[in-house]
Amino acid sequence: MYSNENFSPELSECYKIMERIRGRIGGLGLKYFIETYGCQMNEHDSEKIAGMLENCGYSKAESKQDADFILFNTCCVREHAEKRTFGNVGFIKELKQQNPRLLLAVCGCMMQQKEVAKRLYDRFPFVDLIFGTHELKNFPDMLEKLLDEQRLFRVSDSEGEVIEGLPVKRNPGFSTFVNIMYGCNNFCTYCIVPYVRGRERSRKPEDIIEEVRRVALDGYTEVTLLGQNVNSYRYGDVDFPKLLRMVHDSVSELPRIRFMTSHPKDLSDGLIEAMAELPRVCKHIHLPVQSGSDRILKLMNRRYTREKYLQLIDKLREKVPNVEITTDIIVGFPSETEEDYEATCELVKKVGYSNAYTFAYSPREGTVAAKMDEQIPEDIKKLRLNKLNAVLAETIPANNEKYIGFEGEILVEGVDRRGEPLLFGKLSNFKMVYVEGSEELIGSLVRVKVDGYRFNSLFGHIIRETEA
Numbered sequence: 001m002y003s004n005e006n007f008s009p010e011l012s013e014c015y016k017i018m019e020r021i022r023g024r025i026g027g028l029g030l031k032y033f034i035e036t037y038g039c040q041m042n043e044h045d046s047e048k049i050a051g052m053l054e055n056c057g058y059s060k061a062e063s064k065q066d067a068d069f070i071l072f073n074t075c076c077v078r079e080h081a082e083k084r085t086f087g088n089v090g091f092i093k094e095l096k097q098q099n100p101r102l103l104l105a106v107c108g109c110m111m112q113q114k115e116v117a118k119r120l121y122d123r124f125p126f127v128d129l130i131f132g133t134h135e136l137k138n139f140p141d142m143l144e145k146l147l148d149e150q151r152l153f154r155v156s157d158s159e160g161e162v163i164e165g166l167p168v169k170r171n172p173g174f175s176t177f178v179n180i181m182y183g184c185n186n187f188c189t190y191c192i193v194p195y196v197r198g199r200e201r202s203r204k205p206e207d208i209i210e211e212v213r214r215v216a217l218d219g220y221t222e223v224t225l226l227g228q229n230v231n232s233y234r235y236g237d238v239d240f241p242k243l244l245r246m247v248h249d250s251v252s253e254l255p256r257i258r259f260m261t262s263h264p265k266d267l268s269d270g271l272i273e274a275m276a277e278l279p280r281v282c283k284h285i286h287l288p289v290q291s292g293s294d295r296i297l298k299l300m301n302r303r304y305t306r307e308k309y310l311q312l313i314d315k316l317r318e319k320v321p322n323v324e325i326t327t328d329i330i331v332g333f334p335s336e337t338e339e340d341y342e343a344t345c346e347l348v349k350k351v352g353y354s355n356a357y358t359f360a361y362s363p364r365e366g367t368v369a370a371k372m373d374e375q376i377p378e379d380i381k382k383l384r385l386n387k388l389n390a391v392l393a394e395t396i397p398a399n400n401e402k403y404i405g406f407e408g409e410i411l412v413e414g415v416d417r418r419g420e421p422l423l424f425g426k427l428s429n430f431k432m433v434y435v436e437g438s439e440e441l442i443g444s445l446v447r448v449k450v451d452g453y454r455f456n457s458l459f460g461h462i463i464r465e466t467e468a
């Protein structure tokens with residue numbers, strides 16, 4: 001947890017309210033439980049809310065049953081998300097009957113969709129608070145009102161802003177996230193994110209560096225710089241490659257720097273050079289291609305062509321030694337023909353991804369693609385997805401052959417106990433390696449040599465333990 005000494009008047013007020021709440025409930029031993037769905041953006045928002053709750057005097061509960069404050073941080077990107085959220089919320093009714101002081105709040109991207117949020121608010125009168133993605137800094141104020149027994153619905157149409165200095169309770173571990181920007185301006189036609197996260201807002205480089213320095217001092221080994229499209233980061237004359245260099249050079253005690261996600265249309269030579277030159281910047285890039293067909297890419301409003309994408313891959317491979325590329329792919333986008341689909345499979349074979357997240361297109365209410373004609377029948381989408389996954393099941397292991405005899409450093413993340421216990425951790429380029437070793441190595445960087453592979457994982461042995 002941290003607090004910033006240089007608060008804006010608005011943030012000072014926020015801290016005053018937290019202090020007031022702490023004075024009121026601090027001695028009661030109240031506990032919170034947060035359940036988070038979706039991406040790292042949501043995860044990080046939950047860490048901020050946990051930080052505020054702890055500043056208010058709550059401590060973390062092990063389960064919902066033990067909690068006096070339950071929060072669902074929702075996501076609207078995945079399929080059937082609404083059904084799942086409504087089901088989860090409905091389940092809390094019984095807990096509220098058992099614990100009359102239990103408060104229930106729902107936030108996140110799904111709640112930024114006003115109609116959905118309103119439906120939930122009307123259907124479940126025992127939900128005490130609903131708030132959208134732009135309300136984080138008002139959380140203490142809302143909590144104080146809940147404690148005064150008010151029921152609140154706070155979903156604003158604002159574009160969102162950059163808020164510095166909120167307390168954060170980071171999930172324990174050795175790897176964490178630092179937001180460098182919020183929102184997205186791209187409006188890919190299938191995506192709901194720009195509607196629920198607002199327009200792009202970049203944080204000041206000094207604030208980012210300060211936060212990265214703090215997490216490094218707190219003992220984290222790896223930081224991922226986070227944004228919906230980090231490549232369009234800009235603050236004054238600082239673009240993303242420059243920011244990456246500034247973070248790298250200013251926080252020399254941090255062993256690993258990652259970043260996510262990169263939109264191919266904005267991936268510059270400057271970034272490729274920075275990846276190649278900066279030793280502590282990891283040699284992995286997640287570069288969502290989505291489709292291998294120019295016609296579909298245009299309909300998706302991705303603003304690059306297949307050729308441009310392949311040129312980027314060639315450049316990355318030429319300049320950044322041992323770089324690995326992962327991607328996202330959607331099959332069954334409206335009007336996708338067999339020919340379009342085959343172009344995607346061919347591209348997958350050509351690139352040789354080290355991993356890919358594949359999806360059958362499913363419409364999101366409020367997006368352009370949801371209204372497009374020629375939606376593809378479910379059975380065809382399923383068939384195409386299965387076939388694409390079969391292509392990946394061949395291409396991913398083939399890409400592993402070159403690793404036999406490879407030496408590199410992994411950050412040990414944990415123990416896999418599915419068979420003989422093995423430590424696992426990732427190389428700088430995000431390849432997972434399994435090795436025999438002591439559990440005491442969890443959280444450390446160790447040097448390994450690869451002896452074999454299975455699907456997308458490598459197997460090897462430890463050569464040397466290095467300092468984390």
Ligand code: SF4
Pocket residue numbers: 184185186187188191192193194228229263
């Ligand atoms: S770049 Fe496209 S897919 Fe990514 S968040 Fe923005 S609109 Fe969505």
